[in-house]
Amino acid sequence: MNSIRERAGGFLVGVLVIAFGGLWALQDSGAFDAVGMGPDGRTIGEVDGIAIEGELYNRAVEQQLDAYQAQGLEVTGSQQRQIEDRVFDSFVDNALVEREMDRLGVQVTDEEVFALITGDTPDPLIAQVFPDGNGGVDRAALQQVVEDPNGEFTDQLQAIEEQVRRNRRQAKLSALITASTRVTPGEVRDEFIRQNRQASAELVGLRYAAVPDDQIEVSDSDYRSYYRDNIEDYEREASYSIEYVGFAKDPTAADSARATDELDTMVDGFRTAADPLAFARRNSFGAAAEPEFIGAGDLPAELATAVYSDLTEGRVVGPVVAGDQAYLARIVGVQPGDATSVRARHILFPAGAEAQAREVQARIESGEISFADAARQYSTDQSNKNQGGDLGWFGEGRMVPEFEQAAFAAPTGRVTGPITTSFGLHLILVEARASQEVQLVQIARPVEADYARVLGEAEDFAAFLVLEDRDFAEEAQERGIAPTPVEIQEGQAQVPGLELGRDFFRYLRRADIGQVSEPFDAGTSFVIARLVERREAGPAPFEDVQGQVEAAVITEKKKAVQMAALREAVAGASSLTAIASAAGAEVTSADNLSMAAGVIPGYGVEPRAVGAVFGLRPGQQSGVIEGDQAAFVVRTTALVGGTDAEFTDIAREQLAEQLLQRKRSRVLQAWLEGLREDADVEDFRNDLL
Template sequence: MGVMEKMRNSTASILWILIFSFGVLWVLADTQVFDAMSVGPRNLGTVNGEEISLDEYNQRVSNYTDQFSQQSGRTMTPEMRAMYENQAWEDLVAARLIEQKINELGITVTDSELMEMVTGDNPAPFIREQFQQEDGTIDQIALRAAIESPENSEIWIMIEQQLRENRRQQKLNNFISSGMQVSSMDIRNEFIRANSFADIEYVRFPYSEISNDEITVTEDELRDYYENNSARFQRNETYQFRFVSWDKTPTAEDTTNTVQEIEDLRPAFEDAVNDSLFVLRYQSAVPYRGSFVSIDEIRDEYRPVVDLEEGEVSEVVMINGDPFVFKKIEQRGDEIKFAVLSYGVEADPIGTIDRLAEEAEEFQFYAESDGFEEEAERRELEVQQATATKDTPFIPGLGASEQTLRILENLRENRISDPIELDNVFIVAQMLEKTPEGTRPFEEVRSQVENAVRTQKRKELMASRVSERLQGNSDLESLASASDREVQSASDIRMNGSNISGAGRELRVIGAIFDMEVGETSNAIQGENAVFVVRVTNFDKADPSEMTSADESEIRNRLEQQKFTSFNEVFIERLREGADIKDNRSQILR
């Protein structure tokens, strides 16, 4: 009663406060301050301050998806679309970085260069493709008419811009290539490595013959190895999360609908004059081949076509859960030409997919307020846990999923994601813990450290034993006899090869072989999987004077390509490392 009395006595004051507040809000609304507060990023991202717009991103994604549809004729899965979306972003970032590097280097294309690319004796490929005559020359009259036509003015502006960018890119490639010249010595050495061979005899002592009981490892040794090899135990940011899922497996009703679809097309298929066009138009899962097939070679599942009359279409046949019908087009002796109409059974986009999406959205809504586990229990959904690692799309329990990884990167601890549509399921995830990148704790990698230390000690112990045995058995035969082993042989070991017949990949041993003389027996060589003692029985070393001009040209081109490819693999990454890249996709594309 006292509280109500105070409120009645304060009515006038409260009223004036409300009037003042509404006045302030009215003034602020006129200044559009709330619009400024509510608006998020105005672009998809920036690269060193240069914007990447949503329009160009959407255009690139659309180009990728259209190209996929035209080439495959299949419907794009959610995960595949996510992959193309990520590729579009990466490509746009790379394009900005390269453009900025070109500008930094001052690479330009003059108007005279551009004219040469359009009207010169050796025009750009695009011009040649459009205006080349049968004799290989350019139709200069048609080209000039196309250039001077007023309705083509905007098109030519776009063409010129593209030609300039292509030439600038070419100049950058030339600039990079100029710093990666292949010397005559490089070519000579590559010719020798590729054409030099050795024959050897050897005795092999596998590391696996030393048991764990023969090796002792102390705590200090483990700690020292961990400290000295910390680079081996780095990890990217990791995500511990839990999730519930809804299976998108087609229902019995979906199967029935697909079967009915095929059944409804049977009369039209039978009446079709152009079977190739019919199969293409109705997007059969089995493409039209149009060739005769021997009856004996027809797959068991397709055997119903054998008993048909020419032009007849079979009843619907289920093969691996999908409906098929077959049309016998023509029979020639014991050979048949036929066509197949089939659809893969997929979950209905409305009856099944939309219903599952709605269930996932409802779960996410109630889980936000009532708790993730509580809502899962109420709906009798199994809660699963998983771990994901940044830049590693494969997630145990879910498979490869770029979009799940991207969502996890932007999900705060204890927050619940929106529904995520994968190829086979919908999921809703809750972030449990984010672990930043860095060196993994010793206790977490202790078993790996111990295995590495044991392996190292096993190699050293075996090498020591073989060296001791060599002191009293200097030739290969006596060493083999004293060690109860056989002398093995391998021939035609290439200098730039990696494998020894009967011994596997052994780069270090091959390197040692070509530093020896014929008849020489090596000391103990620590290989990848065993200790080797080797004797060279023959060398067939290449003579550089026998290298032909064709050999030299092939080697030069190959080495230049290898250098250029290796450089390109790290070029963009180096540009990225020094760039200020802002990625607003998680806010713009929610």
């Protein structure tokens, strides 16, 4: 009986996705009851003058955050804001839908509810609350709740009934709204062809970008005229210009030492433990995994190096820091491996720099410079040059074939190369190799930055700016931090690269020009910002978008040149080959064209040209087509697929159902958007939360 209570109660605490895909039934949070609750509690919004209560809204948000955290997910500031916005929108949508159902008189009888709970075709909610493990309903458990003689499950049953009634009511509303939605045989046939037919074509294309700049004439008046004629394209929302600096939450040597010091206290106990796995499980964050035999290439490089330096069973390795973890490991087994792993370094030179590569190789072999120092000085591989070209351990299949073949054949401790790959020329130094697999019991600790220290640095920076009246950029540069300028639109939910919450955007709205912010948690860093400028909504001044305008005008001019050239070629020639010759171009082939994708290989997305190919019969040739990237003349050579023989009754029925559901979804979405547009929705959260 307790398991029934847990299943019913636990499920109803969550968020239920119901008939309208965009609406949330926030049952336990009271989402459907949050509108019109009266003056109790803080109002965080209104729908046509009816209050949305802050207490219920906050409860719903907390449930969503708990659901994320229960899955072990960290919720960043920007993610929390997205959750808050979705919850607020759900309150608004639910309020509008409930009002419409009342207006239209959509009702559900008690008999319908009872049948949807206990009948042969129950509401999907019932199978979720009372699952039998096979996708059906545990009828015995359901019956215990329905026929509960002591009223022990009265509250749960009432909640289920309310949700089932709401689901059914909304399903009726959905059916009412979409009752006139139909899919014609012609639509089904057209969609079948669109999805299944492919085409081949020959074409002549004159790219607009191929026109040299000196072949067009552009004046300042052209730019100004284009800007005036297309000024609606340059409308922008109210926006903010800021500059910010970030204080990264990167671990320091002291942070690594904290993690290794903690593991140091376990070394003796780990070494003498009769059951090392049990010891690891008692001392690990989370469950320690069952040890499996793995090769060096499958371990973090630093840990692999420490382990494979001595493969004595029973030896405790570490603490070793690798990436963002500190490890303590005990070797509990060693066996021959199926493959060899190597640890290597490399120096990458540009293709064609063989003389330089051989000169550096000679200096390394003479002892004039170490391989690691040469990598730091000469390698063009930015991912590891600062680590002396260290590639760590790797097994077969991890590197490009030429590099891998050379590395696995190279003797340990000797420089091999230069080796040519698609990346350039490589000198390779294999430092170690291992053909055995090892079985480890591991204890790990995260190496985390001292957030209080990083936050303190950020706070000191902000306080110093204010107290000493220092220039933001100058002070940042003196501290070795590069300020980053950013443009942020009003209503923008996040700043690229930063995980910022609502408190940051509240600062933007309220700050004075030049005001320095408090530190904001941005996920991987703490951010200090300064408001540089606030702009009102409206057309962007010409000077602000001049680069965009110039690019657009130049493209239009070049488009006109290529369109005229191709029209002239078509006027004097009939065959595609003759047109290409007259236009100074070539005839190219394009196979496997898809109407759904609209892509021409080598040109990109060109829907007008692809549409023309499918609109012609094999052998027919088009006129001049103004594409997005080029002017085209196309000749269809073949149309395959999407035939009557392939258009079976099963395919027809499946596609008709897909199109019908798609149409219904669009109708419902348009209906809901219409309700939103007509409603007077007030959102007070920015001022209150």
